[in-house]
Amino acid sequence: MNEKMKVLIVDDERVVREGCHRVLTGKGYDALMAENGQEAMNILAGKGADIILLDLKMPVMSGEEVLEKTQSLYPDIPVIIITGHGTIDSAVDCMKKGAYDFITKPFQVDQFLMTVNRAAEKRLLEIKARQFQRENIRNLYDLNLEKSRLKTIINCMANGVMVTNRNLEVVLHNPALMRLLEVREPMENPFDVSRIVRDNGLLSMLEGIQKGSAAEQAVISQEIGAGKNALRAVSAPVFDPDGDVVGTVTVLEDITAFKELDEMKSDFVSMVAHELRSPLSAIRQQNSVLYEGLAGPLEGKQKELLERGIQKIDQLLELINNLLDISRIEAGKAVQRKIPLDLGPIIRDAVSLMEAKAREHGIKLLCSFQDLKPLQADAEGIREVISNLITNAINYSPEGGKVSISARGLGEYLELVVEDTGVGIPEEELPKIFDKFYRVKHPKTRKVMGTGLGLAIVKGIVDAHQGTISVESVPEEGTRFRILLPLISSDR
Numbered sequence: 001m002n003e004k005m006k007v008l009i010v011d012d013e014r015v016v017r018e019g020c021h022r023v024l025t026g027k028g029y030d031a032l033m034a035e036n037g038q039e040a041m042n043i044l045a046g047k048g049a050d051i052i053l054l055d056l057k058m059p060v061m062s063g064e065e066v067l068e069k070t071q072s073l074y075p076d077i078p079v080i081i082i083t084g085h086g087t088i089d090s091a092v093d094c095m096k097k098g099a100y101d102f103i104t105k106p107f108q109v110d111q112f113l114m115t116v117n118r119a120a121e122k123r124l125l126e127i128k129a130r131q132f133q134r135e136n137i138r139n140l141y142d143l144n145l146e147k148s149r150l151k152t153i154i155n156c157m158a159n160g161v162m163v164t165n166r167n168l169e170v171v172l173h174n175p176a177l178m179r180l181l182e183v184r185e186p187m188e189n190p191f192d193v194s195r196i197v198r199d200n201g202l203l204s205m206l207e208g209i210q211k212g213s214a215a216e217q218a219v220i221s222q223e224i225g226a227g228k229n230a231l232r233a234v235s236a237p238v239f240d241p242d243g244d245v246v247g248t249v250t251v252l253e254d255i256t257a258f259k260e261l262d263e264m265k266s267d268f269v270s271m272v273a274h275e276l277r278s279p280l281s282a283i284r285q286q287n288s289v290l291y292e293g294l295a296g297p298l299e300g301k302q303k304e305l306l307e308r309g310i311q312k313i314d315q316l317l318e319l320i321n322n323l324l325d326i327s328r329i330e331a332g333k334a335v336q337r338k339i340p341l342d343l344g345p346i347i348r349d350a351v352s353l354m355e356a357k358a359r360e361h362g363i364k365l366l367c368s369f370q371d372l373k374p375l376q377a378d379a380e381g382i383r384e385v386i387s388n389l390i391t392n393a394i395n396y397s398p399e400g401g402k403v404s405i406s407a408r409g410l411g412e413y414l415e416l417v418v419e420d421t422g423v424g425i426p427e428e429e430l431p432k433i434f435d436k437f438y439r440v441k442h443p444k445t446r447k448v449m450g451t452g453l454g455l456a457i458v459k460g461i462v463d464a465h466q467g468t469i470s471v472e473s474v475p476e477e478g479t480r481f482r483i484l485l486p487l488i489s490s491d492r
């Protein structure tokens, strides 16, 4: 406390009053004086005091009477009784009535100060305790307010919120969650998460996060279905201060309307692409007839122009085919015929189809197999994956490069790797290359024609086989795409 302690001296003897006043102010106290009980009560009501020094024998109002009044009005202020030798009994009586201590007149300065100091300490402790208590109450109040505010916010959110504990029991959820998951009956926390989440993908993701296996990835996002709703679930682990996973938080967003719009867009693109493909193919065919000279001989310049036209038409047809592939993949219709397949011959065919292109670019194509086992797959899809990866490897490698394709059985998976010694991809671009229409800007590959759909198609096909694709790359050294396809894929 920075303020001085206020000591009120109540004594009818001026000498005593002033003596005490001198000693106390000399020791840093703020001393106030009253010569009778009434005056003392007035000061207490006005300025107040921290300690009272009270003479028992006074006119107007006796010390006992003042003590009684202060005890009932100001029970926290310690009262020290000043008493003569002959009246120790009454001082003891006063102690019984609640006085803090007494001193006998005439008193020694040391003893007097010790008594006052003790009373001051007691008073200070009490003030501090009171302050602490007040703060505590305020903190509890704030906490409660904060809690109810949070609860209101979570309950009003349009997104579903779900928090689970170590045992994958729901410990917090909001009305939006129940609405999005189409759960009608009210649930009492905690309850098993599988009682409201039916989607196996989300359930196993939450299990993975809880076990810590998926936790390195801070946030995991996936699309799930619930009744007629399409939802995006974004899940993250909850850590305790030691860094252990103690639960999960999932936020659900309704993306039904977005999905519908996306479907309409895909339908539109695929319709337009279809409408363009037939006339373009017809034009391509007629131009070929002209180019071959089957409709009459052509001169050098005419032939050259026609050739360039045909090349452009081929690029357009390629784009249209890619667009059709993508919209088929997005509609979930990309991989429809999965049959037991031996990948060896398929890969070998796909590679030999690329050999001419590789030679044209001065690139060596290598191919190797090991422990191949049959798997359930769509042959057309796998061919597309391989030809896209090899085309990229050739397109984005300088002359004299090497492209190797290898396939091998790896436990429950088939591993397919396409590796090149090309220009590579900067690390910050890697997460984006599987996006539709994304192309890396690189001075050496500026002339390579493309639409940025190839890898999106590859990823779509791999996903439809419940496989995974990953990429590693060192700029100016090369790139390595690795695909893992589960050997028993369809009924997983």
Ligand SMILES: Nc1ncnc2c1ncn2[C@@H]1O[C@H](COP(=O)(O)OP(=O)(O)OP(=O)(O)O)[C@@H](O)[C@H]1O
Pocket: 322, 388, 392, 393, 396, 397, 420, 422, 423, 424, 425, 433, 438, 439, 440, 441, 445, 449, 450, 451, 452, 453, 454, 455, 456, 479
């Ligand atoms: N092997 C590779 N080496 C270096 N960069 C690559 C490699 N493969 C892909 N890329 C980069 O990733 C981008 C996306 O590849 P993607 O196959 O999706 O599209 P694209 O080849 O540009 O066009 P297309 O739709 O005709 O395939 C490429 O533009 C290229 O910048």
Ligand SMILES: [Mg+2]
Pocket: 388, 391, 392, 450, 453, 454, 455
């Ligand atoms: Mg490509």
